[in-house]
Amino acid sequence: MSNILSIFITFISAFFIISSIPKIINLKGFITLTADYGVVPGKVATILGALFPFVELILGIMLIFPEARVLAATGIIILLVGFQYAVINVLKTGKTLSCGCYGKLIDSKVDNFTILKIRILILISLYIVAMSLLKVENTLFKGGDIVIGIALSITILAFQVLWSTSKQSREILKNTN
Numbered sequence: 454m455s456n457i458l459s460i461f462i463t464f465i466s467a468f469f470i471i472s473s474i475p476k477i478i479n480l481k482g483f484i485t486l487t488a489d490y491g492v493v494p495g496k497v498a499t500i501l502g503a504l505f506p507f508v509e510l511i512l513g514i515m516l517i518f519p520e521a522r523v524l525a526a527t528g529i530i531i532l533l534v535g536f537q538y539a540v541i542n543v544l545k546t547g548k549t550l551s552c553g554c555y556g557k558l559i560d561s562k563v564d565n566f567t568i569l570k571i572r573i574l575i576l577i578s579l580y581i582v583a584m585s586l587l588k589v590e591n592t593l594f595k596g597g598d599i600v601i602g603i604a605l606s607i608t609i610l611a612f613q614v615l616w617s618t619s620k621q622s623r624e625i626l627k628n629t630n
Contacts, residue, residue, distance in 0.1 A: 456598050458584045460576050462516055463602025465529065468574070469513030471606060475556025476506035486553040491546075492539045493606065507534065508554075526581040537571045544568075559610065561617045570609065626627070 478482040480503065487502030488495055515525035518524065542548050545561045552563045554570075561567070 456595065458581065460602045460605070461581055462522070463575055463599050464605040465526070465574065465581065466513045466516040467603045467606040468609065469509045469516075469529065471610070472555050472558075473478065473509035473513065473624040475558040475609065476553070477510065477556075480506065483553060484555055486551060489550055490539045490543055494540055503616055505532070508530075519595045520529070523582055526578045526585065530575055530578045530582070533571050533575045537568065540567050555610070556612070559613050559617060561613050562620065564620070566613075566616050570613070604618045 483506060487505065488498040492498070498604065499562070507537055508528070511568065512528045512532070513526045515521040516529070518525075536606075540552065540563050544565075549576030551562050552561050552567045555562055
């Protein structure tokens with residue numbers, strides 16, 4: 454029987470590790486994007502833009518370790534709430550901006566799908582915190598749980614690609630008519 458907690462831990466961990474790497478590779482571009490959101494002043498945006506990818510990577514790795522799990526999941530929730538705030542502010546302004554969720558790996562724009570994705574990630578992270586604090590489930594990682602967790606991360610990435618491609622196609626069709 455699969456262990457939901459270990460699947461969710463693997464999913465969130467893999468998701469944050471995968472999404473941090475393209476941001477680290479193109480750190481300058483991610484710093485610029487962070488400033489483009491216009492949520493915090495320029496120097497603060499520069500510092501946050503430089504730190505976020507590394508914080509995501511570290512939290513994704515920390516999540517694997519039971520001793521650090523609650524702290525890591527709580528840190529992820531704080532990041533996600535901040536990201537949600539930034540995305541909502543961009544949506545209110547009507548700006549068209551890359552969400553930067555995956556660096557240059559996937560060119561996805563800020564939209565309602567971004568909000569939905571963030572909220573799902575928050576709920577899963579809350580579940581991880583609750584179950585870890587209550588020690589309700591044994592988090593023995595089994596091969597199948599790891600495969601399912603990584604597959605969920607890849608599925609979210611695939612849905613993002615499909616959503617972004619569909620949205621771009623709709624824009625092209627709209628502009629040709």
